[in-house]
Amino acid sequence: DAGITQSPRYKITETGRQVTLMCHQTWSHSYMFWYRQDLGHGLRLIYYSAAADITDKGEVPDGYVVSRSKTENFPLTLESATRSQTSVYFCASSESVGGTGHNEQFFGPGTRLTVL
Amino acid sequence: KNEVEQSPQNLTAQEGEFITINCSYSVGISALHWLQQHPGGGIVSLFMLSSGKKKHGRLIATINIQEKHSSLHITASHPRDSAVYICAVRWKGAQKLVFGQGTRLTINP
Numbered sequence: 001d002a003g004i005t006q007s008p009r010y011k012i013t014e015t016g017r018q019v020t021l022m023c024h025q026t027w028s029h030s031y032m033f034w035y036r037q038d039l040g041h042g043l044r045l046i047y048y049s050a051a052a053d054i055t056d057k058g059e060v061p062d063g064y065v066v067s068r069s070k071t072e073n074f075p076l077t078l079e080s081a082t083r084s085q086t087s088v089y090f091c092a093s094s095e096s097v098g099g100t101g102h103n104e105q106f107f108g109p110g111t112r113l114t115v116l
Numbered sequence: 117k118n119e120v121e122q123s124p125q126n127l128t129a130q131e132g133e134f135i136t137i138n139c140s141y142s143v144g145i146s147a148l149h150w151l152q153q154h155p156g157g158g159i160v161s162l163f164m165l166s167s168g169k170k171k172h173g174r175l176i177a178t179i180n181i182q183e184k185h186s187s188l189h190i191t192a193s194h195p196r197d198s199a200v201y202i203c204a205v206r207w208k209g210a211q212k213l214v215f216g217q218g219t220r221l222t223i224n225p
Contacts, residue, residue, distance in 0.1 A: 031211070033213075040217070041217070042216060042217040042218055043204075044215070045212055045213070048212060058212060088157065097211045103206070105149070105161060107151075107159035107161075110158070
């Protein structure tokens with residue numbers, strides 16, 4: 001399917017377990033982003049990637065790990081899930097981020113994660 | 117303190133009314149985005165602005181760089197416009213977006 005997809009869409013896990021959220025885009029966009037959305041905080045950036053093998057921390061990176069071995073995939077791993085990581089997670093991609101280029105971000109449908 | 121402030125936080129109006137949502141930010145930006153999030157959760161980019169005004173259908177977005185302020189207007193509002201509208205800015209020289217907390221708009225028939 002064309003576009004940006006996330007899996008799973010819903011996940012329930014227990015405290016201490018490792019969880020990986022997948023994100024896949026078919027546009028060959030250079031930039032990919034992971035956000036979490038919580039009531040009272042809006043969207044907050046967890047990690048982003050400017051290209052394959054290049055990642056950088058966002059506003060709230062603690063407890064998360066990312067990798068980007070291929071341009072189209074940007075998985076987010078919670079190494080040892082905590083209840084505070086219960087949230088809705090959105091992946092996004094864009095062709096570029098600066099100047100007057102194609103900076104629009106395209107968002108995936110989101111993953112609702114519950115940590116018990 | 118959030119460096120991107122939206123107002124109002126919640127807005128309820130009747131179908132057909134002219135809607136204005138505001139976004140203010142604290143320092144110089146390279147771009148400002150308006151996003152729409154429907155109750156189902158999906159997020160869609162509406163506009164990206166660096167100056168002036170853009171129009172798409174019944175939606176109009178304006179930005180005043182000197183005043184560090186942007187507005188999103190909806191003309192002839194309709195219940196299907198009910199959604200959360202989110203303002204996001206990219207600071208000059210930055211690669212990341214910073215988001216406002218969103219404005220929840222409800223249009224009653």
